[in-house]
Amino acid sequence: MAPEGNEEDCYCDADDDDYESYYGTEEDSESEYGGSGGGGVSDDDGDQQAMETNDDEDKERGEGYDFETEDDVRRCQDEVTARMSELLSVPRGFAAAFLRHCRWDAEQLQNEWFSDEWRIRGAVGLAPGRGAVPTALNDRPLDCGICFDRSAPGEMRSAGCPHYYCHGCWRGYIAAAVGDGPRCLLLRCPDPRCPAPVVRELVDAVAAGADRARYAVFVVRSYVEEGTSKYVRWCPGPGCALAVRSRPGSRPYEVSCRCGHVFCFRCGEDAHRPASCDTARAWAAKCRADGETTSWVLANTKHCPRCRRAIEKNQGCNHMTCGAPCLHEFCWLCLGDWDKHAGNNYHCNRYAADRAEFTGEKAQRRQGRASLVRFLHYYERWTAHAASLAKARQDLDGLRCGGGLDGFAAAVGVPPTELDFLAEAYAQVIEGRRVLRWTYAHVYHLDPARDNVEFCEYLQGEAERSLEQLHDCAELERNKLRENVAVYAVAYPAGYAAGKFAEFREKLSNLNLVTRNHFSKLVEGFESGMAEVVS
Numbered sequence: 001m002a003p004e005g006n007e008e009d010c011y012c013d014a015d016d017d018d019y020e021s022y023y024g025t026e027e028d029s030e031s032e033y034g035g036s037g038g039g040g041v042s043d044d045d046g047d048q049q050a051m052e053t054n055d056d057e058d059k060e061r062g063e064g065y066d067f068e069t070e071d072d073v074r075r076c077q078d079e080v081t082a083r084m085s086e087l088l089s090v091p092r093g094f095a096a097a098f099l100r101h102c103r104w105d106a107e108q109l110q111n112e113w114f115s116d117e118w119r120i121r122g123a124v125g126l127a128p129g130r131g132a133v134p135t136a137l138n139d140r141p142l143d144c145g146i147c148f149d150r151s152a153p154g155e156m157r158s159a160g161c162p163h164y165y166c167h168g169c170w171r172g173y174i175a176a177a178v179g180d181g182p183r184c185l186l187l188r189c190p191d192p193r194c195p196a197p198v199v200r201e202l203v204d205a206v207a208a209g210a211d212r213a214r215y216a217v218f219v220v221r222s223y224v225e226e227g228t229s230k231y232v233r234w235c236p237g238p239g240c241a242l243a244v245r246s247r248p249g250s251r252p253y254e255v256s257c258r259c260g261h262v263f264c265f266r267c268g269e270d271a272h273r274p275a276s277c278d279t280a281r282a283w284a285a286k287c288r289a290d291g292e293t294t295s296w297v298l299a300n301t302k303h304c305p306r307c308r309r310a311i312e313k314n315q316g317c318n319h320m321t322c323g324a325p326c327l328h329e330f331c332w333l334c335l336g337d338w339d340k341h342a343g344n345n346y347h348c349n350r351y352a353a354d355r356a357e358f359t360g361e362k363a364q365r366r367q368g369r370a371s372l373v374r375f376l377h378y379y380e381r382w383t384a385h386a387a388s389l390a391k392a393r394q395d396l397d398g399l400r401c402g403g404g405l406d407g408f409a410a411a412v413g414v415p416p417t418e419l420d421f422l423a424e425a426y427a428q429v430i431e432g433r434r435v436l437r438w439t440y441a442h443v444y445h446l447d448p449a450r451d452n453v454e455f456c457e458y459l460q461g462e463a464e465r466s467l468e469q470l471h472d473c474a475e476l477e478r479n480k481l482r483e484n485v486a487v488y489a490v491a492y493p494a495g496y497a498a499g500k501f502a503e504f505r506e507k508l509s510n511l512n513l514v515t516r517n518h519f520s521k522l523v524e525g526f527e528s529g530m531a532e533v534v535s
């Protein structure tokens with residue numbers, strides 16, 4: 001559903017260095033908004049907005065968008081089509097063809113039309129002398145140009161040109177075109193020498209009901225997918241039919257759709273903040289190119305760095321604990337001691353040429369594969385954060401919809417309504433994992449000679465360290481708390497569970513605050529300091 005073809009010109013026209021063009025946002029007060037108010041409903045669901053930390057930022061680049069259904073989009077399109085039809089004194093079907101030729105930009109159409117009407121008429125197949133009507137009936141008996149059957153007056157049609165066909169042949173001709181996809185919008189008269197366009201009026205007059213409906217869908221989709229409008233695009237989420245329209249003057253670049261899909265408003269790909277669209281694209285290309293050779297890092301099994309026992313990861317956070325009697329606590333990603341991940345000396349995120357003896361990086365480097373090894377460092381973290389994100393989302397779903405919150409509330413003896421802080425922490429974990437993930441794509445593309453890699457890694461490390469603690473607390477400590485309460489509540493006085501729960505709540509809430517703070521600094525730092533890292 002993502003408009004692959006024209007996204008270059010359409011959405012990614014960033015070329016200077018300021019923040020605006022980092023995401024390629026642009027403000028344009030003209031046209032599109034005209035009479036839109038097409039029933040867009042604002043989305044008040046705040047879950048995904050955990051990142052938004054201050055009002056200023058909200059105003060600057062907060063939500064700033066509304067959702068529209070296909071009907072809303074159609075109304076908007078119908079309105080501009082009707083307006084142009086009247087202004088240019090042409091039938092609506094032709095107005096739509098002209099508009100489509102100008103990528104649904106009414107202003108451009110007016111300019112082109114009034115500077116050279118015949119050029120644009122010619123471009124859609126309306127030669128001089130043609131194009132008075134979108135379709136005509138025969139006024140005398142004629143032979144159909146396709147099946148050669150003779151039909152009485154009024155039983156054949158043309159696309160406004162002199163080539164008449166019977167209704168049955170038209171129906172088949174249009175059905176085949178519609179079955180072929182959106183190119184049916186470019187359909188011409190069946191006579192191979194005739195460029196007369198087949199437009200809406202003709203389709204509506206002769207096509208079967210199902211084909212008319214499909215044609216109508218292609219028309220409305222074209223408005224969004226082929227339009228120059230930077231203000232509206234379809235949600236690319238699987239099965240989602242919503243469009244997203246940015247509000248006048250706002251600059252959305254990351255959209256949380258109601259279907260749950262989070263995507264970049266500019267390029268339509270999965271959300272990749274704080275990496276720019278170009279960086280995300282370059283990274284995706286790199287992953288495609290080197291995906292085969294790197295797939296081994298996706299293995300879910302590693303070995304405990306102390307006892308070499310195979311450890312499988314089935315949790316979200318990276319704090320691993322080996323089984324008894326080893327009980328060694330280590331980091332899944334760098335295999336370093338977990339202790340080193342809490343203090344001030346957090347280095348897990350940094351690519352160090354002399355590290356990671358356990359991952360075999362040294363040996364590989366000796367074989368002259370330094371660039372691959374470097375890529376692997378970032379690639380593994382990029383994929384690991386995605387896996388952790390998926391696990392966190394699964395946990396959050398289980399808490400919300402799978403009765404998890406109620407169960408936990410009952411276990412610790414509080415009403416479920418007092419557990420909002422837990423869902424909030426998870427929302428932050430999810431958002432944070434997504435952001436961190438893309439910081440690795442970003443840092444990978446940095447140029448040490450030009451960019452402040454050190455500073456980026458510092459921000460990234462701080463954010464990651466706090467996120468790991470937050471995730472650890474929300475996931476592992478919550479489970480531990482629940483177990484402990486079950487085990488000890490009988491033996492201890494009544495206040496045991498309440499006390500432990502209060503401790504847990506305070507710790508998690510504090511970690512959430514700290515993490516939020518780190519991430520707003522991280523995003524701000526990444527987005528302001530470096531405009532574009534891929535050239």
Ligand SMILES: [Zn+2]
Pocket residue numbers: 144145146147148149165166167168169170
């Ligand atoms: Zn026929």
Ligand SMILES: [Zn+2]
Pocket residue numbers: 159161162163189190191194195196
């Ligand atoms: Zn013709």
Ligand SMILES: [Zn+2]
Pocket residue numbers: 235236237240241242257258259260261
């Ligand atoms: Zn959606």
Ligand SMILES: [Zn+2]
Pocket residue numbers: 264265266267268269272276277280
């Ligand atoms: Zn993008």
Ligand SMILES: [Zn+2]
Pocket residue numbers: 304305306307308309322323326327328
């Ligand atoms: Zn071990």
Ligand SMILES: [Zn+2]
Pocket residue numbers: 331332333334335336341348349
């Ligand atoms: Zn680590």
